[in-house]
Amino acid sequence: xxxxxxGGRRRPPTIHDVAxxxxxxRGTVSRVLNGGHYVSPAAQEAVNAAIRRTGxxxxxxxxxxxxxxxxxxxxxxxxPQERFFEDPNFNVLLRGCTQALAGHDIPLLLMLAGTExxxxxxxxxxxxxxVDGVLLVSSHSGDPVAEQLREAGVPLVACGKPIGLxxxxxxxxxxxxxxxxxxxxxxxxxxxRRIGMVTGPLDTPGGVERLxxxxxxxxxxxxxxxxxxxxxxxxxxxxxEAGAEQLxxxxxxxxxxxxxxxxxxxxxLAALHKAGRRVPEDVAVGGFDDSPAATAVTPALxxxxxxxxxxxxxxxxxxxAQIGGDDPAAVILPTExxxxxxx
Amino acid sequence: xxxxxxGGRRRPPTIHDVAxxxxxxRGTVSRVLNGGHYVSPAAQEAVNAAIRRTGxxxxxxxxxxxxxxxxxxxxxxxxPQERFFEDPNFNVLLRGCTQALAGHDIPLLLMLAGTExxxxxxxxxxxxxxVDGVLLVSSHSGDPVAEQLREAGVPLVACGKPIGLxxxxxxxxxxxxxxxxxxxxxxxxxxxRRIGMVTGPLDTPGGVERLxxxxxxxxxxxxxxxxxxxxxxxxxxxxxEAGAEQLxxxxxxxxxxxxxxxxxxxxxLAALHKAGRRVPEDVAVGGFDDSPAATAVTPALxxxxxxxxxxxxxxxxxxxAQIGGDDPAAVILPTExxxxxxx
DNA sequence: CTGAAAGCGCTTACAG
DNA sequence: CTGAAAGCGCTTACAG
Numbered sequence: 001x002x003x004x005x006x007g008g009r010r011r012p013p014t015i016h017d018v019a020x021x022x023x024x025x026r027g028t029v030s031r032v033l034n035g036g037h038y039v040s041p042a043a044q045e046a047v048n049a050a051i052r053r054t055g056x057x058x059x060x061x062x063x064x065x066x067x068x069x070x071x072x073x074x075x076x077x078x079x080p081q082e083r084f085f086e087d088p089n090f091n092v093l094l095r096g097c098t099q100a101l102a103g104h105d106i107p108l109l110l111m112l113a114g115t116e117x118x119x120x121x122x123x124x125x126x127x128x129x130x131v132d133g134v135l136l137v138s139s140h141s142g143d144p145v146a147e148q149l150r151e152a153g154v155p156l157v158a159c160g161k162p163i164g165l166x167x168x169x170x171x172x173x174x175x176x177x178x179x180x181x182x183x184x185x186x187x188x189x190x191x192x193r194r195i196g197m198v199t200g201p202l203d204t205p206g207g208v209e210r211l212x213x214x215x216x217x218x219x220x221x222x223x224x225x226x227x228x229x230x231x232x233x234x235x236x237x238x239x240x241e242a243g244a245e246q247l248x249x250x251x252x253x254x255x256x257x258x259x260x261x262x263x264x265x266x267x268x269l270a271a272l273h274k275a276g277r278r279v280p281e282d283v284a285v286g287g288f289d290d291s292p293a294a295t296a297v298t299p300a301l302x303x304x305x306x307x308x309x310x311x312x313x314x315x316x317x318x319x320x321a322q323i324g325g326d327d328p329a330a331v332i333l334p335t336e337x338x339x340x341x342x343x
Numbered sequence: 344x345x346x347x348x349x350g351g352r353r354r355p356p357t358i359h360d361v362a363x364x365x366x367x368x369r370g371t372v373s374r375v376l377n378g379g380h381y382v383s384p385a386a387q388e389a390v391n392a393a394i395r396r397t398g399x400x401x402x403x404x405x406x407x408x409x410x411x412x413x414x415x416x417x418x419x420x421x422x423p424q425e426r427f428f429e430d431p432n433f434n435v436l437l438r439g440c441t442q443a444l445a446g447h448d449i450p451l452l453l454m455l456a457g458t459e460x461x462x463x464x465x466x467x468x469x470x471x472x473x474v475d476g477v478l479l480v481s482s483h484s485g486d487p488v489a490e491q492l493r494e495a496g497v498p499l500v501a502c503g504k505p506i507g508l509x510x511x512x513x514x515x516x517x518x519x520x521x522x523x524x525x526x527x528x529x530x531x532x533x534x535x536r537r538i539g540m541v542t543g544p545l546d547t548p549g550g551v552e553r554l555x556x557x558x559x560x561x562x563x564x565x566x567x568x569x570x571x572x573x574x575x576x577x578x579x580x581x582x583x584e585a586g587a588e589q590l591x592x593x594x595x596x597x598x599x600x601x602x603x604x605x606x607x608x609x610x611x612l613a614a615l616h617k618a619g620r621r622v623p624e625d626v627a628v629g630g631f632d633d634s635p636a637a638t639a640v641t642p643a644l645x646x647x648x649x650x651x652x653x654x655x656x657x658x659x660x661x662x663x664a665q666i667g668g669d670d671p672a673a674v675i676l677p678t679e680x681x682x683x684x685x686x
Numbered sequence: 687c688t689g690a691a692a693g694c695g696c697t698t699a700c701a702g
Numbered sequence: 703c704t705g706a707a708a709g710c711g712c713t714t715a716c717a718g
Contacts, residue, residue, distance in 0.1 A: 067710090
């Protein structure tokens with residue numbers, strides 16, 4: 001029963017139409033819509049039937065205007081976007097969050113804030129209440145946006161621990177150090193002793209923790225640390241390639257390398273190939289993420305699986321809880337070694 | 344001058360606060376907000392100053408409630424999502440659209456509708472007016488969603504020509520046939536004669552047109568058609584690998600292969616490598632897209648560049664025009680051959 | 687050019 | 703359990 005006005009354009013049915021159709025007041029319809037408390041079964045049923053007949057869908061703008069909630073969530077990506085978009089992990093995360101939210105019938109707004117200007121604009125938009133909460137993905141975790149949003153009282157959960165904000169901001173992260181430990185232990189168990197590493201950016205917890213895990217295991221195995229075996233990257237493929245070239249140059253006898261992301265590992269493989277090194281015979285290569293990139297290369301990458309599905313689900317769960325009034329919380333998820341052909 | 348109520352929570356300033364601060368009526372503030380027509384320069388200035396002082400940001404819910412517009416756009420992805428998320432092209436498109444829209448200060452809602460159920464739910468949501476228009480990305484272009492949205496009068500622009508809807512639905516697409524022609528001509532010019540092809544899905548215009556271009560050029564070059572040299576894929580990496588294995592099996596003398604997407608070409612390269620064929624010495628490989636996948640492999644892929652930045656910009660432009668009342672329009676953009684190491 | 691007023695579609699105390 | 707009424711923050715004819 002879609003309404004049609006003079007112009008021929010459809011006018012969607014309102015709560016008023018439903019009330020008339022059901023023979024009750026608009027208040028009663030609204031009560032049914034909002035959980036059915038204090039409504040008689042008879043009224044309940046009449047309203048539901050009327051909703052079905054009219055094809056009524058709530059007008060969220062009207063609802064939001066009065067409740068002060070927007071019933072939508074922002075997915076905010078700050079800093080270098082190219083890097084994230086290049087990274088298959090990003091996709092998995094974005095998809096996971098969208099789906100988890102769809103389960104609650106909550107639309108997700110995608111927000112990109114690559115420049116200072118955009119960041120200002122979007123922070124304003126968010127603090128004006130246009131979303132109820134924010135899922136934050138940012139590379140440099142010293143990011144001021146997190147702090148600004150927190151100050152403004154916007155519910156927020158970050159992917160990965162935001163540096164400097166302690167536990168004031170919720171976050172969900174994989175156990176980076178433990179994952180790194182597993183990989184390096186695996187490399188050691190293969191008999192490798194000259195194990196290099198290409199790290200992630202060292203101003204991020206992921207970068208720092210994975211390096212720490214690497215160092216710990218070497219020390220435990222009684223293998224002497226050698227700084228020439230450590231190069232630092234920024235998670236991009238190109239930086240992986242550059243890092244491997246550096247390592248090869250400084251330590252030609254390297255027999256294994258732990259790379260802090262699968263994407264960088266792609267670059268490492270390319271560099272190794274150019275240098276005529278066989279993988280895994282001459283150099284074993286271990287990645288991190290278990291992203292689609294891991295199986296897109298030859299040989300397929302042994303790697304540390306980050307539980308992205310769980311990460312996105314937990315991010316959504318924690319955010320919704322916080323919107324509901326809970327205090328911030330941190331969630332650390334375990335990783336898993338996935339053995340393939342590169343080790 | 345953010346308001347604070349008894350509870351200590353911030354109450355954002357409203358148009359009322361701005362009016363009081365500027366010493367004008369709320370109507371005048373609204374007029375300034377909406378283009379400044381019929382407002383004296385003095386009032387204009389007073390209002391702008393008041394907005395600055397109060398940090399006022401319009402409440403979009405209130406505005407949408409009365410205008411009937413949502414001032415937001417949906418980016419709708421139907422059908423197999425994994426495929427899109429796996430495909431780097433998707434990223435470029437999504438990012439391009441988000442940015443083009445941000446330029447107009449219009450938020451983008453990401454909508455995934457992989458199942459029949461979700462499609463129903465989202466169609467409802469959209470037709471209820473929660474977005475002003477839809478950017479549609481769908482693989483099987485016989486997709487009923489496009490037809491449903493069109494019938495409901497929702498402004499819509501598809502990425503790629505939707506089959507069966509003629510020019511009733513706006514779309515933006517690269518010139519698939521011409522791009523394919525350029526690649527095959529290139530292969531022929533290299534002296535290759537046993538040129539295979541791995542096609543895209545043949546129920547999509549891209550799949551059909553690229554195959555048509557391939558056949559045309561072979562005919563023009565006087566090379567006899569050989570069905571054993573054609574395998575069909577679905578744009579996924581895996582289908583590229585399977586396709587190449589098939590071709591190798593049926594036509595061992597194949598000396599070149601045109602692959603309808605870079606991602607499938609990754610698979611082709613892997614299959615060729617396994618079979619011990621050198622690229623490009625034994626088999627030249629040409630891709631399509633010029634996605635990040637093209638340079639992520641060794642050897643780097645010769646390919647046909649799809650102008651994704653322009654495609655996303657045009658999609659947004661056409662959609663906004665249509666929301667403004669324009670009729671649907673189709674935009675076809677030229678492609679370009681990018682020569683790298685695989686040919 | 688400007689103000690006063692109506693109204694967009696909802697939710698939520700407030701009485702009953 | 704239910705209806706009548708107020709009000710969320712804005713825009714837009716309508717008079718002036």
